[in-house]
Amino acid sequence: xxxxxxxxxxxxxxxxxxxxxxxxxxxxxxxxxxxxxxxxxxxxxxxxxxxxxxxxxxxxxxxxxxxxxxxxxxxxxxxxxxxxxxxxxxxxxxxxxxxxxxxxxxxxxxxxxxxxxxxxxxxxxxxxxxxxxxxxxxxxxxxxxxxxxxxxxxxxxxxxxxxxxxxxxxxxxxxxxxxxxxxxxxxxxxxxxxxxxxxxxxxxxxxxxxxxxxxxxxxxxxxxxxxxxxxxxxxxxxxxxxxxxxxxxxxxxxxxxxxxxxxxxxxxxxxxxxxxxxxxxxxxxxxxxxxxxxxxxxxxxxxxxxxxxxxxxxxxxxxxxxxxxxxxxxxxxxxxxxxxxxxxxxxxxxxxxxxxxxxxxxxxxxxxxxxxxxxxxxxxxxxxxxxxxxxxxxxxxxxxxxxxxxxxxxxxxxxxxxxxxxxxxxxxxxxxxxxxxxxxxxxxxxxxxxxxxxxxxxxxxxxxxxxxxxxxxxxxxxxxxxxxxxxxxxxxxx
Numbered sequence: 001x002x003x004x005x006x007x008x009x010x011x012x013x014x015x016x017x018x019x020x021x022x023x024x025x026x027x028x029x030x031x032x033x034x035x036x037x038x039x040x041x042x043x044x045x046x047x048x049x050x051x052x053x054x055x056x057x058x059x060x061x062x063x064x065x066x067x068x069x070x071x072x073x074x075x076x077x078x079x080x081x082x083x084x085x086x087x088x089x090x091x092x093x094x095x096x097x098x099x100x101x102x103x104x105x106x107x108x109x110x111x112x113x114x115x116x117x118x119x120x121x122x123x124x125x126x127x128x129x130x131x132x133x134x135x136x137x138x139x140x141x142x143x144x145x146x147x148x149x150x151x152x153x154x155x156x157x158x159x160x161x162x163x164x165x166x167x168x169x170x171x172x173x174x175x176x177x178x179x180x181x182x183x184x185x186x187x188x189x190x191x192x193x194x195x196x197x198x199x200x201x202x203x204x205x206x207x208x209x210x211x212x213x214x215x216x217x218x219x220x221x222x223x224x225x226x227x228x229x230x231x232x233x234x235x236x237x238x239x240x241x242x243x244x245x246x247x248x249x250x251x252x253x254x255x256x257x258x259x260x261x262x263x264x265x266x267x268x269x270x271x272x273x274x275x276x277x278x279x280x281x282x283x284x285x286x287x288x289x290x291x292x293x294x295x296x297x298x299x300x301x302x303x304x305x306x307x308x309x310x311x312x313x314x315x316x317x318x319x320x321x322x323x324x325x326x327x328x329x330x331x332x333x334x335x336x337x338x339x340x341x342x343x344x345x346x347x348x349x350x351x352x353x354x355x356x357x358x359x360x361x362x363x364x365x366x367x368x369x370x371x372x373x374x375x376x377x378x379x380x381x382x383x384x385x386x387x388x389x390x391x392x393x394x395x396x397x398x399x400x401x402x403x404x405x406x407x408x409x410x411x412x413x414x415x416x417x418x419x420x421x422x423x424x425x426x427x428x429x430x431x432x433x434x435x436x437x438x439x440x441x442x443x444x445x446x447x448x449x450x451x452x453x454x455x456x457x458x459x460x461x462x463x464x465x466x467x468x469x470x471x472x473x474x475x476x477x478x479x480x481x482x483x484x485x486x487x488x489x490x491x492x493x494x
Contacts, residue, residue, distance in 0.1 A: 012138070013157045014174060016167050017115075022075040026115040026159055029077035030102045032095065032130070035061045035087050041120040041130070042082075045074025050082055060084055063094060064101050068109070077115060081106060090122065092129035093407035099133025100473035103155065112153055117161035118170075125405055127166070128173050134158055135177040136473045141188040175302035176487050180480040182206065183288075183295030187465070187478020191267035191284045196234070196315035199264060199287070200242040203294055203313070207246060211301030212311075217243040227354035228331040229339055233347040234316035236271055236324025243355070244290075246297045246311035254306040256366075258490065259359040259455075260297075263348045263371035264290025264315040271318045271344030273327060285466040285478045286348070289370035290315060292462065292482030299483065305490055310362045314351040318344070330428045334358060335451050340428040348373050349447045350432055356451040366395050366493060367457045369448065370482050376440030377461040386410045386465070386481065389445040390458030395493075399458055402488035408481060410460065419443055 017024050022043040031042035037054035039047045049072055053059045059067060063086035072080040083098045099116070106114065114134060118127045138155040145151055160170055186194060186202070200216045207214040219240040223231050227243070234241035244264075264287035269275060275283065290313040297311045325331075329341045331350075334357040339350065348371050359367050377387045386403070388410040390396045396412055403410040422443050425431040430450065434443040445459050452459075465481035 012155050015159050017161045018164050021117050021161050025076045027113045028079040028111045029115040031082045032085050032098055033082050034085050041117045066105055092125045095126050096129040096133040099130050100137030103134050103137045104472050113157040115159040131173050133473055139181050172303050176299050176484055179295040179299035180483045182298055183291040183480035183483050186291040187285050187288055194266055195239045196242040196266055199315045200244045203244045203246055206298050210298040212246050212248040212297050214246050227334045229333045229350040230314050230354040232325045232331045233318050233350050236321040237317040237319040239317040241316040244313040248300045248309045250306050257308045257362055257364045259310045259362055259364040259367040260293045261312045261355045261359055261369040262289035262293030263352055264313045266317050268318045272320050272324050273343045273345040282466055286372050288372040288462055288465045288478050292370045295483040296486045299487055312355050312359055314355045316351055318347045338428040340425040340431045342431050343433040346433045349444055352448055353451040360454045364455050367455050370460045370462055372463045372466055373461045374441045374444050377463045381411055383464050387413050387441050387461035389413045389415050392456035395456055395458045398489045398492040403485045406484045408485040413442055415445055416442055420446055
């Protein structure tokens with residue numbers, strides 16, 4: 001079965017209005033307000049309309065509460081929804097959540113066209129968050145649903161009220177969200193459909209449409225190259241491994257080359273170090289790092305990224321069989337280092353090791369890798385914070401800053417040099433697993449650092465991207481983490 005991506009722009013229109021908000025004839029306007037009645041992005045008539053509902057307590061005090069008006073006095077819009085932001089907010093993500101909540105409520109009312117004013121917000125980050133709430137909240141994975149007539153309807157038109165100079169920026173935000181949605185689709189696909197081969201086919205198809213070249217090393221080529229760590233992970237599977245190389249060349253190059261490396265284990269059974277049954281089904285999402293890289297690559301031309309960006313995705317399936325790698329096997333990596341594989345469920349670092357070495361061939365200025373790598377990162381940071389570490393502090397800082405702006409929060413962990421001894425092996429240069437049960441995210445980062453020796457590098461552990469429960473703006477399963485942060489990070493590397 002082949003996977004055809006729903007292209008959002010074919011189903012949803014974004015149009016723009018710059019005349020007075022109260023004069024726009026529209027099916028439905030959405031306005032945000034504080035619980036004290038302070039309207040953030042509405043006309044004066046809306047403040048007057050809201051006041052009595054604040055005074056009698058109907059508007060409430062907490063974020064998420066809403067009021068809905070038919071033919072509201074003082075504006076031409078046929079319907080008006082006012083979303084409560086709470087007592088006080090300066091946080092962009094509160095706004096993102098609020099507009100996503102507005103869409104979920106409007107969907108229940110079958111209101112599929114929305115007017116949103118960007119006037120009144122406290123800067124571009126808040127304006128972007130307001131738009132993103134609708135675009136990210138509108139996402140549904142429906143490709144495998146057979147009864148299409150029973151699906152929820154989609155957002156048909158998002159009308160933006162703003163000055164004319166905002167049109168280009170809004171379209172850029174929309175393009176970035178489309179990259180997030182591609183990454184989400186990849187994460188949602190079951191492993192019997194999204195095999196390593198299909199992953200590489202999609203990268204090539206999207207490259208044709210989005211302005212990057214794609215080439216693929218098949219399993220024989222991976223073997224011949226000496227990428228034995230990567231080869232060892234996939235050798236127990238009937239699905240051949242693929243190394244996907246995507247190359248974006250800007251029209252006006254900055255002179256910098258950035259490599260993005262993404263772990264893509266399309267299904268991770270744990271290999272012979274088999275995972276417990278209760279943890280198995282979500283392991284179709286163990287390719288979230290590769291999804292982040294591919295999703296980002298599809299956005300670069302649309303945002304006119306000035307850097308050459310090379311995306312490298314090692315795509316494998318990790319399965320137990322008579323040909324699978326055994327605990328205690330030793331492999332020689334592309335770098336020449338030998339690795340004792342003491343746990344076949346610590347496979348992500350093995351495929352990244354060879355991919356990081358391969359990235360060095362492009363003489364990159366910076367390399368960032370992305371991986372749903374360690375459960376220890378979830379233990380340390382919880383389900384909404386990602387880990388980052390690296391050998392170049394300005395690069396790490398750019399990731400943290402970009403993530404904070406967009407509520408993809410990254411927290412730096414140290415690469416503790418003394419912990420390197422936990423990766424000692426009696427029979428090889430290093431072991432792929434720590435001898436201690438503690439500090440698993442850091443020791444995984446230290447393992448990767450041994451293969452990122454010739455360039456400035458950062459490692460992003462995005463284990464939290466396999467989201468437990470859906471909310472108004474993020475689906476359960478893979479949430480497409482990393483795409484928005486990376487595009488913003490690339491801007492900071494000018």
